[in-house]
Amino acid sequence: MSNKNIAPFVKWAGGKRQLLERIVERMPQRYVNYFEPFIGGGAVLFGLQPKNALINDINESLINTYKVIANSPKQFIECVKEIDSKIGEDGKTYYYSLREHYNDKLMKDEFDIELAALFVFINKHCFNGLYRVNGKGLFNVPYNNSKRESIDEESIMVVSDYLKNVTIMSGDFEVACQGAGKGDFVFLDSPYAPLNPTSFESYTKEGFDIESHKRLAKVFDKLTDRGCYCMLTNHNTDFINSLYGNKGYKIDIVSVKRMINSDASKRTGEEVIICNY
Structure with missing residues (x-):
């Protein structure tokens, strides 16, 4: 049983609390190690509480x-x-x-x-x-x-006890995935691709541009070849579908609420959950 007091200690744009149930139901039934290269607020990590976990983010202050x-x-x-x-x-x-x-x-x-x-x-x-x-x-x-x-x-104290057994890294997502092997589960919740293709906003000064998304898609393919179970979430856009479509991956479209948009009429949207298994 997971500890309900182990919960995110920050609110994070694009956090996956509202998608957690749909993520859990699509997970592999068994896996060896857990990797999350874009940890953010950690909603999935804290929801699952895997025993053997590695987390990472490019945001040094967060890590x-x-x-x-x-x-x-x-x-x-x-x-x-x-x-x-x-x-x-x-x-x-x-x-x-x-x-x-x-x-x-x-x-x-x-x-x-x-x-x-x-x-x-x-x-x-x-x-x-x-x-x-x-x-x-x-x-x-x-x-x-x-x-x-x-x-x-x-909550901070129980989160601390859990995190003591988690490997915590700060850096590039590809480096964080280097140790992932056959039977491991890699959850990839990368920065969102823009709904408007002409605008890429950055949440760190390094940013996450179109080329980063293309590189992530190649990493997804490499991890698949290694025998990793991979799941990726992002906006349901033509750009994301062009990177992962026609490769035999399972792409599910789910509805979400986007609370950060100042325009209430734009607070609902679609995301994709992409799995290689």
């Missing part, structure tokens, strides 16, 4: 937070609680001062406990939990007017 929670949960909790306690009446001014401090630490590559605490505070107090950076790699999402607590202490 720093996973590592801090795994290795220093009590210090992390203390740091977040101290930050939360000082929000006061003028939450907006406080949020922007902490966002500036967070960006200053990013520029100095100070990936430590304080940065992790700031990361979670900002995630819970920014608009829609959106992680967006400008061309310089600086976080620039506005305040959401919330004064809510940033963490659930009990």
Whole structure:
């Protein structure tokens, strides 16, 4: 039985909480090791809680937070609680001062406990939990007017216990997949391809462009040749279907709600769940 208290500690754009049930029902019944090269908020990892798992993301600040929670949960909790306690009446001014401090630490590559605490505070107090950076790699999402607590202490402690046995990497998705072999399950929840083919938005300063999606499709093929069970999710677009169609892969179309779109009429859409088995 999975521990229900093990849950994502951040809200993440494109997170798979709402698709979890449909992902689980399409998973292989048995697999050896679990790989998730685009971990994001970890909804699938925490939902499944596999024993032998490797997670990765290109976002160093996100991965720093996973590592801090795994290795220093009590210090992390203390740091977040101290930050939360000082929000006061003028939450907006406080949020922007902490966002500036967070960006200053990013520029100095100070990936430590304080940065992790700031990361979670900002995630819970920014608009829609959106992680967006400008061309310089600086976080620039506005305040959401919330004064809510940033963490659930009990959840952080059980998440920490679980993550202690997870391999945590930060870097390119292809490198994260290098150790995957026959019988392993690789869940690929890459950054979304744009609904509008002319616009690619980046959630890290490195971005994830058309060529990255093409390279990911080649990695999917290579993992298939190795005997890995692979599942990939993305928007249901002509571009994505052109990369994975006509290869014998199973492509299921599912309806989703997109809560981040400011236009309510565009908050429903379609995604694809692509499997090689």
